[in-house]
Amino acid sequence: MIHPALLKKQRVILLVLLVFIFTTTVIGMGWGYSSVSYDRLMPTLLGNGTFKEEFVIFSIRLPRMIVTFLAGMALALSGSILQGITRNDLADPGIIGINAGAGVGVAVFFLFFPIEAGSFVYLLPLVAFLSAVVTACLIYLFAFQRNKGLAPVRLVLVGIGFSMALSGAMIVLISSADREKVDFIAKWLAGNIWGTDWPFIWSLLPWLVILIPFTLFKANRLNLLGFSEPMAIGVGLALEKERIVLLLTSVALAASAVSVTGGISFIGLIAPHIAKALVGPRNQLFIPIAILTGGWLLLIADTLGRNLVEPNGIPAGIMVALIGAPYFLFLLMRK
Structure with missing residues (x-):
């Protein structure tokens, strides 16, 4: 049986992650080569934007961000499973x-x-x-x-x-x-x-x-x-x-x-470790947190990467590797 305090902690963390994901999504929809004013995001999402605003949001930014978020979720869950079946914290x-x-x-x-x-x-x-x-x-x-x-x-x-x-x-x-x-x-x-x-x-x-x-x-x-x-x-x-x-x-x-x-590597390595550090190693508790953490990490990596260097940006895989490779070495030395 899972202690009620741990379940409450898990729900709070999931809520905080959802807030982070929402904030990152809002920032990402307005930030870019063809910027959209943040006060125009809601009217555009409701179908009252100009042709340019709707094209940028619905044809360029939003589908890319959803794909990125879903892929991060999939990679994080994949890494969580691999670490479980191999009993190895370095599996990814x-x-x-x-x-x-x-x-x-x-x-x-x-x-x-x-x-x-x-x-x-x-x-x-x-x-x-x-x-x-x-x-x-x-x-x-x-x-x-x-x-x-x-x-x-x-x-x-x-x-x-x-x-x-x-x-x-x-x-x-x-x-x-x-x-x-x-x-x-x-x-x-x-x-x-x-x-x-x-x-x-x-x-x-x-x-x-x-x-x-x-x-x-x-x-x-x-x-x-x-x-x-x-x-x-x-x-x-x-x-x-x-x-x-x-x-x-x-x-x-x-x-x-x-x-x-x-x-893209390292999302499946980092996200489960963050989740386990927050709520412990029980899979029922940490997997939902790992899934959202992985989606959020890849979303941040892609949002920063495509806007830091114009016009082509830095691939999300390289942005994640800049964080993940040192973390992998740290885990390797610790284990």
């Missing part, structure tokens, strides 16, 4: 190679298959998911030891190795491609939010609508996976089955996110 879909696997699949699809505008948006998450699943299976097989099971440190090391190898494969793939397609892949690798239209929201949203409730339903099993393997087996948990189901859930979330945002 970007660090252990899942994002790179999804990226190679996206690159192959984009470079070598005929693309139809109508179906491209919706096929991309599926292609990213399939290639990420293959990558995750290979990482799992190489990290698994018959006598010791899944060694958490080994998983991270194998994942980093796969990430580097797949990054090399990506360079080989784009070395002989058309200039226009190479530019797209280069932006993807940098973590530049490129899926900035409403269809990308509809392609990403179903994954979250299904997988967030599913993960919360599995929260007790994630708690058990955090204990030692003999204890989890002793209470009747089908260990490998639960790990595989939750690993596929994590892969699906990461792949759906990076298919529209590019190669």
